Amino acid sequence: MPRAWVVRVIAAVLLVSVCPSIAAAGHGKVDRVEKSNGDILTCEVIGLIRGLLEAKTDGMGTVKIELYKIVRLTSPAIFEVELSSGLRYFGTLSAPANGKLVVSGAPTGMVFDLSDVVRLVPLDQKFWRQLDGSIDLGYTFTQADLRSQWTLNALVSRTTRRYFTSFNVNSLLTIEDGGTQQNRNTVSGAVQRKFGQRWFAALFGQSDQNEQLNLDFRGLGGMAIGRSIVQTNRVLLSPYAGVSYTQERFSDEPVQNRLEVALGGRLDWFTFGDYKSDLVLAEQTYVDTKDASRVRVELNTSFKQEVVKDLYWSLNLLESFNAAPPAGNKENDLTLSMSLGWSF
Numbered sequence: 001m002p003r004a005w006v007v008r009v010i011a012a013v014l015l016v017s018v019c020p021s022i023a024a025a026g027h028g029k030v031d032r033v034e035k036s037n038g039d040i041l042t043c044e045v046i047g048l049i050r051g052l053l054e055a056k057t058d059g060m061g062t063v064k065i066e067l068y069k070i071v072r073l074t075s076p077a078i079f080e081v082e083l084s085s086g087l088r089y090f091g092t093l094s095a096p097a098n099g100k101l102v103v104s105g106a107p108t109g110m111v112f113d114l115s116d117v118v119r120l121v122p123l124d125q126k127f128w129r130q131l132d133g134s135i136d137l138g139y140t141f142t143q144a145d146l147r148s149q150w151t152l153n154a155l156v157s158r159t160t161r162r163y164f165t166s167f168n169v170n171s172l173l174t175i176e177d178g179g180t181q182q183n184r185n186t187v188s189g190a191v192q193r194k195f196g197q198r199w200f201a202a203l204f205g206q207s208d209q210n211e212q213l214n215l216d217f218r219g220l221g222g223m224a225i226g227r228s229i230v231q232t233n234r235v236l237l238s239p240y241a242g243v244s245y246t247q248e249r250f251s252d253e254p255v256q257n258r259l260e261v262a263l264g265g266r267l268d269w270f271t272f273g274d275y276k277s278d279l280v281l282a283e284q285t286y287v288d289t290k291d292a293s294r295v296r297v298e299l300n301t302s303f304k305q306e307v308v309k310d311l312y313w314s315l316n317l318l319e320s321f322n323a324a325p326p327a328g329n330k331e332n333d334l335t336l337s338m339s340l341g342w343s344f
Contacts (some may be wrong), residue, residue, distance in 0.1 A: 027077040027122055029058065033065065034072035034095075045075060047157075048120035049132075050270050051233030066272045067233055071098040073114065079103070080161055082119035083112065084231050086198030090123065118231055121159070130158045134304075136314050136341025147176045151337040153302070153316060164192040164200075170300065170318060172335055182211045184335065186300075186318075198228040202240065210320060214331045218248040220286075222262050239265035244286060253326045258294070260286040276306040297321040304341070314339045 033041045043055040045061070053065045053073075072095040081103050082088045091105030097289060101112045121130075133156035140149045150173045157166040172184040190204040201223070208218040224242025231237075232341035243260045249255045271277045281301045288294035299319035304312045318338065321332040 029056065031055065031073070031075040031093075032078060033070055035065065035069050036071050037069070045073075045079075045122060046119065047075075048117065050268075051272055053120070067115065067117070068272075070114065071095075073101060077261070078123045080114075080119070080121045080123060081117060083116050084118050085116075086196060086228065086231065086232075115233070118233055119159075121161075123161075127158075130160060132157050132159070132344070134341055134343035135314075136312070136316075136339040138314075138316075138337045140337065147174065149174050149337070151316065151335075151339055153314070153339065153341070162194055164186075164194065166190050170316075171228075172318075172337070183209060184212060184318075184333065185209045198231055199225070200227070200238075200240075201225050202242070208320075210333055212330070213320065213322070213325065214251040214329050216249045216251055218246065220244045220246040220260075222260075224262055224264075226265075236268040236269060237265070239263075243289075246286065250326045250329065259289045260296075261289060263285055278302075281305075286305045291324075293324060295323040300331030304343075307340075310342055310343050312343060314341055 027044060029042055029044045031043050033043060033045070033053070035041075041055065041057055042064075042162045043057045046054040046056060048054070048067065051067045053067060053070060054062065055065070056062050073093055074095050075093040078091060080088060080090055081093075081101070089106040091103045094102045094104075095114075096102055096111060101114045101115050101117065102110070103112070106112075120246075133154070135154040136152075138149075138151040140151075150171075152169065152171040154169040155166065157164065162280055167189045168187070170184075170186045174182040174184075176182075186206065186208050188204070189204040190202055192200045192202045194200050202225075203221075203223050205221040205331045206219070210216060222242055222244025225241040226238055226240025228238045230237060240263075242262045244260050245257070246260055247255060247257045262284065263286075264282070266283075267279075267281040269279040270303040279302075282299070286296040286298075297319070298321075299317070301317040303315045305310045305314075316337050318333075318335040319332065323331065326329055
């Protein structure tokens with residue numbers, strides 16, 4: 001592996017290796033989870049997201065349980081409970097009947113379906129436990145043209161009561177016969193401020209380099225407003241609209257600055273079971289406010305399937321399209337890769 005790429009891999013590993021296991025103690029093993037098969041666990045609930053409840057036990061260590069397998073959940077600790085409607089309540093948890101949940105901070109007499117809970121977080125949750133992420137690495141070699149490709153994808157995110165923060169890295173290095181190298185790198189980040197009824201406001205930024213398109217640098221920053229129009233324990237769909245300021249520099253071309261309308265969205269679809277699957281489709285469209293024919297589209301799609309606990313294989317698709325590149329340059333660059341990774 002080339003030296004420059006060794007540096008990238010080390011940096012990405014350091015980025016996502018903030019493992020939740022080093023977190024300080026939480027509220028203790030005072031929670032009670034009863035499963036549909038009759039098993040009862042006394043544990044410390046770390047959280048629930050995407051239909052999986054994670055808990056620490058004495059005998060089995062940290063376990064993950066599908067929500068549909070749980071019939072009762074109780075705790076004297078204070079939790080943030082978010083429903084599929086986007087409503088959030090805070091309080092202790094009790095179960096008046098199988099499949100039902102009462103939150104002490106909710107209006108008196110209000111009983112929720114346990115299956116309607118999409119997020120559950122203890123309020124004493126430490127910083128490291130708020131992190132979620134993954135890193136994967138892929139390699140492809142083509143003997144006919146003696147070409148090898150390295151791909152690196154890393155993601156880390158943090159969810160709190162009011163904010164969702166994410167940081168993403170995608171990198172492709174192509175080495176051809178004779179030592180010629182081509183790089184494609186994207187680094188992006190976003191901060192979302194959550195409001196009621198699943199609305200959010202976001203600040204976002206991105207930096208790109210793509211030697212295949214002769215793009216030396218593109219940097220942008222913007223703001224947007226969006227809404228999670230679908231939010232269940234299997235599907236999340238969040239479109240948004242906003243504005244961005246973009247600066248880009250192509251090889252042998254002057255620097256260009258423009259104000260753009262930003263439209264996009266993200267679709268997450270996930271399954272449970274012994275081999276969990278996760279499909280993510282993120283799309284961004286940028287339209288120049290002074291020339292509507294100048295349209296750019298960025299597509300980042302991945303399909304992940306668990307091999308064993310926290311180890312997965314991934315199929316990744318990246319597409320970059322520019323309807324009006326400088327004369328003589330390509331309009332798009334499509335990359336399809338497979339990789340092996342670890343998630344936390």
